[in-house]
Amino acid sequence: MNLLKVGCLIAVLAAAAGLQGAYVNGELLWEGDFTTREGAARAGKEALEHFRPDAGPDGKGALVFRTRRNTETDWIRIPLPAGKLAGMIQLEAVVSGKDLAPGGRPFWGSKVMLNFQSAGKSRWPETSRNFGTYAWSTAGMAEVIPADAANLGLYLGIQGASGEFRVATVRIYRCVEGREESREIPANPIAAAIPRGPGHGTKYRGVMSGGDLSPEAFRRLADWGVNLIRYQLNPGLNTPKIDLSTREGYLRWIEAEMQRLDEVLKLCRQYDIKAVIDLHAGPGNRISKVSSNEIDTGLDVNTLTEAWRRMAKRYKGNPSIYGYDILNEPVNNRTPSVDLWQQTAERVTSAIRAIDRKTPIIIAAGFSISQFGNFKPLHYENIIYSPHFYEPFAYTHQGVGGAWKIHWRYPGWINGVYWDKEQLRVSMKDAIEFQRKYQVPIFVGEFSVIVRAPGGERYLKDMIELLEEYGWDWTYHAFREWAGWSLEHESTPDGKILSSKDNPRMRVVVEAFRKNRR
Incomplete structure (x- = not known):
């Protein structure tokens, strides 16, 4: 997740008056x-x-x-x-x-x-x-x-x-x-026109990693039935304090992360869990604890390519690797975005394939799911394409980065649109069409909803049912990273987040994990 890019939206929502309950239409202005x-x-x-x-x-x-x-x-x-x-x-x-x-x-x-x-x-x-x-x-x-x-x-x-x-x-x-119970739920012609998935389910279901990668944490994941972890190479998660603003410093950080990942892969093998290597922060002059993945304003493509050469050499043929996720949520602010990211992805993929011809490479179409409309598949084998889903942001991120003030509910009217399972399908439309057109595999690296959101368990249930319908592997965001996304936490009515051994959100996701074959 790239929190810098959602901050403006959250700030707008958090700035609203501290109302409790759903927002509805009042006077026509x-x-x-x-x-x-x-x-x-x-x-x-x-x-x-x-x-x-x-x-x-x-x-x-x-x-x-x-x-x-x-x-x-x-x-x-x-x-x-x-x-x-x-x-x-x-x-x-x-x-x-x-x-x-x-x-x-x-x-x-x-x-x-x-x-x-x-x-x-x-x-x-x-x-x-x-x-x-x-x-x-x-x-x-x-x-x-x-x-x-x-x-x-x-x-x-x-x-x-x-x-x-x-x-x-x-x-x-x-x-x-106010309340919207009396408002008629509208038909959704856009959703009705979207082709349905085959409904065969998927093979890999898991979590995004957080700060806790201990043996106890892996035992917990194995007890749930998890068979996939998206491991974050992230400067904000338990990494040595290295100056990442230079090429040399960034590559030293990559070497330190690979040593840490080696230990994680031992636990993956022990518990029969595969790992996605997620390069969560790219090299450049905007390194921070959150992200430096702005393709046209400082990303050092040469260093990015070298980092992946080193990882490909180290992990080639490793049966515990699900795939190489070459850059988390790439975003472009100035130049025509898709072409520039397409060129970058092609270059990095070419460098990896010169070393490792078999391990799947995971490519995001860009920060926005709508960029699947312009992205073209790469001309290499074993490429997986990866969207992230947090729609609607006003609901899934309410209270992130600020006080708990907004109570959008799911299913329900959110920003003037009725959101339910079929509207979630609409939010996936570009990825659905991309998969059908090019017959490529899809891996959803992130989806989530803040623990405070009313109806979060229903949201997760509907999301997972759609991912299963289209046969997309997935990892929930996130395991022991921040309590606001945690399945091991729940919220009190006044928005306090507390540890939880059992809650409706946990039950929904763990029930899906149980479908994994060990």
Whole structure:
């Protein structure tokens, strides 16, 4: 997990008032109804120019945005009353897409996005993006509009991507504490169109490692039935204090980590558990205890390649190795992201294959699951592709890095979208389509939900059922790393995290581990 990249989202959610209970729609503060020409005209000249009669749901109108290439942008900006919207709001938009293809950067695509300036900074919160062709559905988000917000605007359309995007309505509500039981659960046409998996289950089920890799910890994992551990090579987890800012220092750290891993592999063999070697922090000038995996702003590809040459030489032919996970959650901030990471992955893979031709190599498509839409399989054998799933972040990460204040519930309405098992399927759509198109194996290296989240056991059950349906190996995040993710902890109603010998989340995941064949 790359906590630096989710920090902004969590900070927004944590900044909301300290309410307890679910958030629901209160007063309707602003509405853009684009189903009629009159409604589009009220939103301004640009909106009216994009209005098309009969393009919306039920034969009504809608705004239509089209681009032919993923270098094009077609969008509009609608001014919004910042003073009226100050506070916590919930935005819901009724949208549809046709042949939407991702652009070159993770945040390009269809847009339902706010923009405003506050405290000297510009912020761009937006709803999640879907690609491909999908029927009318709701996209939503919650956001805190500061009292000093200036130049508040709503962007609708397509940025740096190709396809067609339609918007029928946008509504902004005051976000308040309450209950949603009376709200009708909507149909999910996007989920209905996603092909189902074969349902044969999977072979490897396990955990992400934390700081405790003792014999007792391995006995515990074996008792649960775990047969896979994703071992973090992570500067923040029990490693010698070495200056990692230089090539020499980073490679010394790799050598120290391999000595530690050698001892871990002895326990893996003893307890019949395979290991993923997860390079959790790449070499560069932004090394920290969390991550330095920014491909275009300092990653030292030469040192990364050398690190993997050394590991491939040491672990070639080791039967306890499940695969080489060459870089955790790679992210690009400036350049067209997929191409640059694709080149890096090809280079590292080539170096490994010159030494070790058989051990599987694990490749993430990028930090965002949507980047599977642009990524191409590598032309080597024994390649496994690896997404991480934490959707919806507003639910799985509520209270991470701040006070326990937000109570989204699962299943339920989260950021204006009803999240249940089928909406989780939608969040996996790009990985599902990638696997079907290229017939490649998938390993989900991380998924989790904070212990405080109401309905966490149901969330984990639904997640695991989907992973099993599509036949994806998986490791839960994480075992004895931080209590907030731990299966050996639970939460009190007021958000305190306590040790636990038994709890609903643990039972769900351990029940899945029992399916492993020893």
